Structures are given as C-alpha cells and as structure tokens.
Amino acid sequence: MRKEAKIYVAGHRGLVGSAILADLDRKGYTNITVRTHKELDLINTNEVSNFFKSEKPEYVFLAAAKVGGIVANNTYRGEFIYDNLMIQNNVIHQSYLNNVKKLLFLGSTCIYPKNCPQPMKEEYLLTDTLEYTNEPYAIAKIAGIKMCESYNIQYGTNFIAVMPTNLYGPNDNFDLEKSHVLPALLRKIHLGKALMEEDWNAILKDLMRYPIKGILPSDTTESIIKKLDEIGITRTFDGKVTVHIWGTGAPMREFLWSEDMADACVFLMENRDFEDMYSNTTEIRNTHINIGTGVDISISDLADLIKSIVGFEGAFKFNSDKPDGTQKKLTDVSKLNALGWKHKIGLEQGIYKQYKWYLTQ
Numbered sequence: 001m002r003k004e005a006k007i008y009v010a011g012h013r014g015l016v017g018s019a020i021l022a023d024l025d026r027k028g029y030t031n032i033t034v035r036t037h038k039e040l041d042l043i044n045t046n047e048v049s050n051f052f053k054s055e056k057p058e059y060v061f062l063a064a065a066k067v068g069g070i071v072a073n074n075t076y077r078g079e080f081i082y083d084n085l086m087i088q089n090n091v092i093h094q095s096y097l098n099n100v101k102k103l104l105f106l107g108s109t110c111i112y113p114k115n116c117p118q119p120m121k122e123e124y125l126l127t128d129t130l131e132y133t134n135e136p137y138a139i140a141k142i143a144g145i146k147m148c149e150s151y152n153i154q155y156g157t158n159f160i161a162v163m164p165t166n167l168y169g170p171n172d173n174f175d176l177e178k179s180h181v182l183p184a185l186l187r188k189i190h191l192g193k194a195l196m197e198e199d200w201n202a203i204l205k206d207l208m209r210y211p212i213k214g215i216l217p218s219d220t221t222e223s224i225i226k227k228l229d230e231i232g233i234t235r236t237f238d239g240k241v242t243v244h245i246w247g248t249g250a251p252m253r254e255f256l257w258s259e260d261m262a263d264a265c266v267f268l269m270e271n272r273d274f275e276d277m278y279s280n281t282t283e284i285r286n287t288h289i290n291i292g293t294g295v296d297i298s299i300s301d302l303a304d305l306i307k308s309i310v311g312f313e314g315a316f317k318f319n320s321d322k323p324d325g326t327q328k329k330l331t332d333v334s335k336l337n338a339l340g341w342k343h344k345i346g347l348e349q350g351i352y353k354q355y356k357w358y359l360t361q
C-alpha cells in the first residue's frame with residue numbers, strides 16, 4: 001500500500017476501527033477517509049453506493065458491524081444477522097463495483113463449531129454445528145467470508161477475511177448488558193471496589209461516562225446501591241461487596257489487545273493477497289486467517305486477574321442463569337505466525353493498559 005493510497009476505515013470509532021486508524025497514522029498513511037454511523041448508514045445501499053462513487057477508496061478495512069457479547073447476541077438475534085449481512089453485502093459489493101484494490105473483512109472466531117477440535121484451525125470452518133447463542137452473528141460472518149472468497153474467484157477481486165479472537169482495548173463497549181466479558185468484568189469490579197470504599201466520586205464519574213439504564217447521578221446513594229445490586233454489584237450489610245459473574249466461570253477465552261489486532265490487520269493488508277491464501281486450485285475454500293494469541297484463560301481466572309489489577313477486595317458469585325456459551329475457542333495462529341506476525345501485549349499487561357485508559361474516561 002502506497003503511503004498516499006486512499007484508505008477507507010469503516011467503523012473507525014469502534015474498538016477495532018479506532019485502533020486501525022491509529023495504526024495507519026503511526027505507519028505514515030496520510031490519505032484516510034472515514035464516516036460516522038450518522039453520516040453514512042452502511043445498511044443503506046444507496047448511501048453506500050453514493051459514498052463509494054464519490055470517494056473511490058483504493059483500500060477498505062471493514063471494521064463496522066453490529067457487535068456485542070453473549071447476551072446481546074442471544075437477545076437481538078434478528079438485528080445481529082440482518083445488520084451484519086446488510087453492512088457487509090453493501091461494502092463488499094460496492095468495493096467490487098468501484099474497483100477497490102483490496103478489502104479486509106473482519107469476521108470472528110465464533111464461526112467455528114461449538115465443539116471444534118482445539119486449537120481451531122481455519123480448515124475446521126463448517127465442519128459441525130455452531131454455538132446457539134451467537135449463531136445468527138456467526139452465520140452472517142461466514143457469509144462474509146464466502147462473499148469475499150466468491151467475488152475473488154468470479155471477479156478477480158482481492159478481498160481477504162480475518163478471524164479475530166475476543167478483543168479488548170480503548171474505545172471498548174462498557175455497557176454491562178451488551179458488552180463482552182472483559183470490559184464488563186473490568187467495569188463491574190471497578191464499581192465494586194468503589195462501592196466497598198464508598199468512593200462516590202468514582203461511582204458518579206463512571207455513571208456519567210457510561211450511563212446505566214435506571215440510574216441517575218442525581219439519585220440518592222441508597223437508590224444507587226439498590227440499582228447496582230440489580231446489575232450484579234451487591235453490597236452486604238457488613239459493607240462487603242460481591243460482584244456477580246455470568247455463567248459458571250469455567251469457559252475458556254482468549255483475548256487479544258486491540259492495538260495488536262490493528263497491527264495484524266495492517267500487516268496482512270500490506271503483505272497478503274488472496275492468491276497467497278490457498279494452494280488447491282480446484283476447490284478454493286478456507287482462505288480466511290485467524291488472528292489471536294494462542295493462549296486462553298478461564299473466566300474465573302480472568303476475574304481473579306482483573307480483581308488483583310483493580311485492587312478489589314470483595315467476593316465473586318457465579319450466576320448460572322446467564323449462559324456460558326462455547327466452552328473453549330482457542331485459535332490456532334500458526335498460519336499468521338508463519339508469516340512473521342506475533343502479538344506483543346500479553347493479557348496481564350493488556351488489562352493494566354485497559355484499566356489505565358478506563359480511569360482516564
């Protein structure tokens with residue numbers, strides 16, 4: 001990619017999109033175009049067509065999507081499949097019609113079977129049934145992979161698909177109902193510590209930055225304590241605090257720092273073309289590539305790690321009313337590592353960085 005090449009980052013305000021924007025800037029790319037969701041609704045085919053016709057980007061990072069944690073995926077099933085299919089159909093098809101040189105599509109490791117052999121290799125795609133809680137989202141992502149692959153085969157486009165593991169970092173989603181596990185636990189444990197220390201400034205600052213439905217900063221402390229209890233941050237009569245963790249705590253998850261993720265995306269955009277992704281010329285499939293650390297941790301151990309970093313001295317309670325989801329989804333990153341890319345930020349360092357960033361919000 002020439003440093004002055006015109007690059008479109010879709011979803012530039014999100015966790016991944018904002019990290020890609022910063023990474024491109026750091027690497028000296030000077031001609032980036034972006035649009036907010038309000039300025040350009042990627043579900044709207046006409047709007048997307050007009051954008052591509054007028055902007056004519058040469059490269060596209062497709063980091064815009066309807067994204068959320070296990071409960072959001074399981075609740076808003078229709079939105080997760082419709083929004084994501086529409087966004088990717090519009091951006092991928094308009095990229096083809098407008099001769100985009102290269103597009104990078106972001107999928108997710110939830111595309112692999114619920115009981116996939118571990119660690120999960122790219123060729124395990126479509127070999128068994130999916131995890132129910134995020135099946136609509138996963139089907140949309142699989143359709144995105146297949147659309148990139150099929151356009152490349154039929155039209156000679158150069159659209160590559162990457163499958164990231166769970167991600168975290170600045171500009172993450174901290175809505176406690178809709179977010180992923182790491183930001184959710186970081187925030188709940190942070191609030192638990194503040195509640196135990198009766199640090200009302202910290203609590204009010206948090207509620208102002210990330211409003212929680214039904215809680216107003218002007219509420220009485222008794223009312224705030226009651227509402228925090230309802231969302232799983234419970235203060236008992238002796239002043240101790242218990243933070244509720246969804247599920248059993250047994251599932252294993254892998255977490256990649258978002259800035260590492262962005263570096264991998266730019267690395268692949270710079271170094272890998274579609275024809276590098278396969279050898280068999282008769283049946284071309286599984287041309288996507290996993291991005292991860294290859295290291296996982298149980299939810300329970302993750303909570304303990306966050307507890308030590310935040311300095312929370314309360315307790316945890318596991319809430320099995322909430323779903324566990326897939327028990328393990330460790331990525332096999334040997335393909336990516338063989339290309340010379342490896343993550344730099346380990347989980348403990350990443351959580352420190354995430355918490356430091358969170359405290360500046």
Ligand SMILES: NC(=O)C1=CN([C@@H]2O[C@H](COP(=O)(O)OP(=O)(O)OC[C@H]3O[C@@H](n4cnc5c(N)ncnc54)[C@H](OP(=O)(O)O)[C@@H]3O)[C@@H](O)[C@H]2O)C=CC1
Pocket residue numbers: 010011012013014015016017036037038040041042043062063064065066067083087106107108109164165166167168171172173180
């Ligand atoms: N976070 C994770 O753990 C993982 C994420 N991924 C994938 O990475 C990509 C980015 O995810 P992430 O950064 O976490 O998600 P975020 O929710 O942080 O960012 C998504 C971005 O897309 C924008 N967006 C959503 N819908 C539309 C729309 N209709 N039109 C225009 N913009 C829209 C959002 O804008 P707004 O907020 O204003 O609506 C937001 O800026 C996604 O494809 C996701 O599937 C894959 C694996 C793990």
Ligand SMILES: C[C@H]1O[C@H](OP(=O)(O)OP(=O)(O)OC[C@H]2O[C@@H](n3cnc4c(=O)[nH]c(N)nc43)[C@H](O)[C@@H]2O)[C@@H](O)[C@@H](O)C1=O
Pocket residue numbers: 067068069070071073108109110134137138165166167176178179180181182184185244245246247248251253299322323324325326
């Ligand atoms: C990236 C990935 O993310 C999603 O899959 P997921 O990893 O299952 O989602 P998650 O991060 O929300 O949960 C991971 C685990 O964590 C446990 N858990 C405990 N306590 C909380 C909690 O407070 N919040 C949340 N969200 N989870 C919690 C929870 O019970 C589960 O066992 C899909 O979007 C999928 O499509 C996808 O792409």
